Amino acid sequence: MKVGIIQQSNSGDVAQNRSRIADEVRRLASEGAELIVNRELHDSLYFCQEENTANFDLAVAIPGEATEFYSRLAREAGVVLVTSLFEKRAPGLYHNTAVVFDKDGSMAGKYRKMHIPDDPAYYEKFYFTPGDLDFVPIDTSVGRLGVLVCWDQWYPEAARLMVLRGAEMLIYPTAIGLESTDTPEEQERQREAWTTVQRGHAVANGIPVVTVNRVGYEPDPSGQTGGIQFWGSSFVAGPQGELLYRAPADSEASVIVDVDMKRSEQVRRWWPFLRDRRIDSFGSLTRRFID
Secondary structure (H helix, E strand, C coil), rough: CEEEECCCCCCCCCHHHHHHHHHHHHHHHCCCCCEHHHHCCCCCCHHHCCCHHHHHCCCCCEEEEEEEHHHHHHHHHCCCCEEEEEEEEEEEEEEEEEEECCCCCCCCEEECCCCCEEEEEEEECCCCCCCCCCCCCCCEEEEEEEEECHHHHHHHHEEEEEEEHCCEEEEEEEEEEEEECCHHHHHHHHHHHHHHHHHHHHHHHCEEEEEEEEEEEEECCCCCCEEEEEEEECECCCCCEEEEEEECCCCCCCEEEEEEHHHHHHHHHHHEEEEEEHHHHHHHCCCCCCC
């Protein structure tokens, strides 16, 4: 499968962000992309650096004008398109939601982010209600996609549940970056940990992983931190965790990566991790801590 990834910086202009995405979707489609993945919350700046009720005005209804825009784009380009939107479900009820459109523009499905962080510069619990759609893959014309969002990527349980429901690829729209007061050594450790844990999901489950991050600096509107330098480094890994592509850490990149979707079967024959799971002994995984 030809997978397109769009790693871009963002501005505060929603229309401009959408226009830049559309330009890259059309270009990648013209070069043969079948599936195109965007970064997390790609329509705006990463507003979660502060707690500000005015930012709820950025949320959109699903379905609504935002989904209509991306539906048309997917249909015109003839691609499966993975988007990431700030969903207004009801007054006072909001989600961080990935929406997938099929090649005909139909909405193939959506996933509401389940794991919500709450850390300096990542005040997501202020904005997002945890997802309630479970870890269910989305069926599309290019396969069954296990779409998760950003903070979900640190949790092997989420990846495994997607795979147990038949996901053929894991996809993570992402917004993550560097804290300016950390040492360069600590910054690099964090970026490499982020890459490594997701490559581990590919290995443990024997399927490809596609992760798309934003890139560039965004200041903290509250002035409480030095802002976030989003570290880019979007990547595609094969079913043994091998890196098929890794984007730069400091510049935009829109590329197509060839992914052999048939290879997962052979890898799982060599490494039958699903066969050897001790499901009779995993009941305690539903506990917060065993004490």
